[in-house]
Amino acid sequence: MAADPPVGQAPAETAPTVGPRPPDAAPGADGADGVDVGAQAAADRNPADEHMARGLRATSNSPDLIQLLSPEGVFTPHPDFPLEVTADLLKGLYRDLVLVRRFDREGNALQRQGQLSIWVPLLGQEAAQIGSGRALRPQDFAFPSYREHGVAWCRGVDPTELLGIFRGTDHSGWDPVAARFHDYTIVIGNQALNGAGYAMGQAFDGKVGSGDPDTDEATIVYFGDGGTAQGDIHEGMVFAAAFDAPVVFYCQNNQWAISEPIEKMTRVPLYKRAAGYGMPGFRVDGNDVLACLAVTRWALDECRSGNGPVMIEAFTYRMDAHTTSDDPTRYRLADETEHWKLLDPIERVRAYLAREGLADKEFFDFVQAEADQLADRFRTFAVAMPVPTHERIFANVYTDPNPQVQRQQQEFDEYLAGFDSEAGQ
């Protein structure tokens, strides 16, 4: 993940010398009410030829983008992906989005203050994660990569349980079996095959296609646009297809893999790759929580009923650095980020709630206060986390106690005790 030298070690930065990337798809740039939010930004940023990678226009401009809630907060039902939109649903999603963004920002702050060795921000991807995460049923299983704090939230993983990885106290911090949310996977792509195999098991166990939506299961695998280059993602899709596995491949295309733009990875829009594996593929506005929810719910139900696998590309944007160790000013322009600010995933829900009179100031204030409390709790927990004792090094290497590991632990205990007795002398 985290790639990158400890902060402060990178040499002085220089601004990138080349021009902007071509205009992005600007999901929902043509707002349903006719306001073309992205057009001006796009017109200002006509790419020169050398910035125009082969196939790029196809990659970034898709007429197939599925959107239910425009950046201006206008709701348009989708014929293929019906969603009953109630005030409760919207308020719940809004709360999720705000709380998750709030503790994510606190993660960044904690890293800056030296309380975490690194944080992997999700800023900008809240809707892609909350929408898909809330589509999961309790019996489903999710395989995250390492940025899925929003999905973790939806699986009932307490945000404080994410902290150990980033504070360096442990490699994972929740019970993946109980949460039905796998440990974070850092090696890009590994989890696609693990998820495919898990889904094969769901099918082998007869948990697919019984017709009972309360017991039939599905799996979702999260990965990034960069990850699609990795062999494991390809093989995961091949396996899932070969075994009709009930798995949703959920790609958050946030346009960047550290410093490499999406054009380095693909000539075609990513969702179109699904066809090559013989599965349906969709591109959803990843900043539209309703679209992410509706399409993922549909896809999981397809899997549940035996029609898997399915691929979803959530078209979104990484608003922050790759991690707190990264410096994006070296490789991308602020204009691009500014442009995506107009497509913010939270503002559109807020606008819809306010315009339709579904929520009042009291509600928004309440959520904000709740978010601040969560951030407080997150911080308090982080700074008080104990350093594990050295026994942790030797624990769980194997399921059974192992003589060699035990002996090394014993020798190390004796070695440490030697210092104590020296000190006592």
Next chain:
Amino acid sequence: MTETQAQPAQQQTAEGAAETLQNLTLAKSLNNGLRAAMEADPKVLVMGEDVGKLGGVFRITDGLQKDFGEHRVMDTPLAESGIIGAAVGLAMRGYRPVCEIQFDGFVFPGFDQIISQVAKITYRSQGAWSMPLTVRIPYGGGIGAVEHHAESPEAFFCHIAGIKVVACSNAHDAYWMIQQAIASNDPVIFFEPKRRYWEKSKVDTANKPDTTFSTVVRRPGDQVTLIGYGATMPVALAAADAAAAEGISAEVLDLRTLSPLDLDPVLESVRHTGRAVVITEAPREGSLASEVAARISEEAFHSLAAPVQRVTGFDTPYPPSKLEEEYLPDLDKVLFAVDRALSY
């Protein structure tokens, strides 16, 4: 003969020679070495994840794409098997690819290409192909990183015949060894001690050393031989200092080449001191330290006054970073092993 080479000898500084001595970080020195190799041979290519505009996550390739262009410094798709496998094909076409693997723990998707193709092509083709490619891997712990960012996988590579495995331990060696690796017609896995990237030392850029990758004596001594490489060298040298303060004279060797080993200097030293301590950050079982210990006992058994000691990581996965100080070899652990060897 054992070559004695601490840092480039400053005391020899004659008129003018001082200008060639620069105090540089290991990272900057690697960058300079890559630049020199690219200037010397237009067939040298740099390829990997984020090596272009970003200059790599450790900035080792900083500025190279700007100066040599996108065709010689390539941001590749995010796939290590792709990076190494494509480099094999480029090498067949007469290029000299230098692949950057972002972190030790991410080389494994490319491991198949290294074992099955990189290492065997020359042998299989009876010399029709050579494989002049270099795979750079920042390795080792001590930087407070998350999982997969602190491993020492060198032994896996040492077990593969047909590739050379080397590790640099200071800025001077980094500058020359990377150029030697790139110039080599055999494939080289080049381990860079990432926690030493920002340590400065003197680099002599004028006087090209004639030995390649040989084992060197960093500090002469009489009673015990400390053998390390890469990230563990400063630990070994500090331990030798501390031992000297206690009246124990330790000789320190830097292997530099991990496979095939340059063993003669090791044997010569052990025959002199009669005791050896081998240091590596990797887990103990099957480690390079085990190989060195075995070779010493096979070939210098009668000179040994004590069993060869190993100071290594534990036979566990690399622990969470808050525990890495416990896991890694350090000065105290080396001194403890020295005491064991001396009191045997």
